[in-house]
Amino acid sequence: MKPIPKGRIQMWVVLSLLLFMAAAAGGVLLYIWNGLRPAPPGEPVKIEIPKGISANRTADLLEQHGIIRNAFLFKYYLLYKKEGGQFQAGLYEMRPGMTNDEIIAMLNEGRTVKPPTFRFTIPEGYTLERIADKLAAEGLVDRAKFLELADSAEARKWSSAAASIPDDERLIHPLEGYLFPDTYEMETGSTEADILKRMMAELDRKLDQLPEGWQEMLEERNMTLHDLLTVASLIEREVAVEEERPIVASVIYNRLARGMPLQVDATVQYALGETKDRLLDEDLGIDSPYNTYKIPALPPGPIASPSLASILAALEPEETDYLYYVLMRDGSRTHLFAKTMEEHQRNIRRSEQAAAAREAEGG
Secondary structure, three states, rough: OOOOOHHHHHHHHHHHHHHHHHHHHHHHHHHHHHHHOOOOOOOEEEEEEEOOOHHHHHHHHHHHHOOHHHHHHHHHHHHHHOOOOOOEEEEEEEEOOHHHHHHHHHHHHHHOOOOOOEEEEEEOOOOHHHHHHHHHOOOOOHEEEEEEEEHHHHHOOOOOOOOOOOOOOOOOOOOOOOOOOOEEEEEEOOOOOHHHHHHHHHHHHHHOOOOOOOHHHHHHOOHHHHHHHHHHHHHHHHHOHHHHHHHHHHHHHHHHHHOOOOOOOOHHHHHHEEEEEEOOOOOOOOOOOOOOOOOOOOOOOOOOOOHHHHHHHHHHOOOOOOOOEEEEEOOOOOOEEEHHHHHHHHHHHHHHHHHHHHHOOOO
């Protein structure tokens, strides 16, 4: 037998090594390809990503829940893509079969599972007790607990605006006027305290929308935020037509400047604890610091939750010489304004005539 040439042996060794290296490289590539391809499709899975968790630990959680095939390779994929630093915590619903890029995008965008919520609407001009009644009727609060919390000293610490409420024992409900009327959406299971804090925080946000320097404007008038909200609540309860808000504000300030009782029916109704279509003489004589037929000043505090429009009107009243107004009883919900008592009496007669004509027409 002829000996195998030395050169041929060397060639076979080299070829064998190359084949081995190619097989090894192929095996590695196959391992990487298989480890990075989407996991087998399956039912959606909820995964909680805790706050402060690392991208590496997140990869481990994804593998444990069957969302990715190989956490080790996913970690290196994140390094390669320069991802993982923007992942957001929360509860996610992911489905096996998602691509790596789809998973990364979901975590970066924080597309978490939204908790169940409920909605409620508080109309403008509602008193704190009416708010409690409405929320209780909708099964959202315990009325007694809601009012107890609202009247607590602790509640005044729950917002910047509420911190300005004076210590005045004459206040029927200290938090009156500090719960902003709006439509809210909150997580199911929110407590009475949660709802109060949310509505109080909304007032803070609305006050941030007032014109720049509004605090200085109040100081120049020797007014506090509490005074502003009190005036705004009177406007809210008295006015239905938007453009009349600044005019009614001017009447309030004009009467205060002259030491005249405001004679706002809504303050008497607040003192009575009920709304009446027509107040009787005995109602107007009720002994209460809220009865503006008897006191020549603002009541101790707001009588309802004012809208932002009423707050703005109280802040920026129209400049007029009006001292009186009366509702025009023709169904328009507008008012007639007057500078003198004589003119006011004429307006009252006009209003009564309009009411009679409307009644005659069956309106």
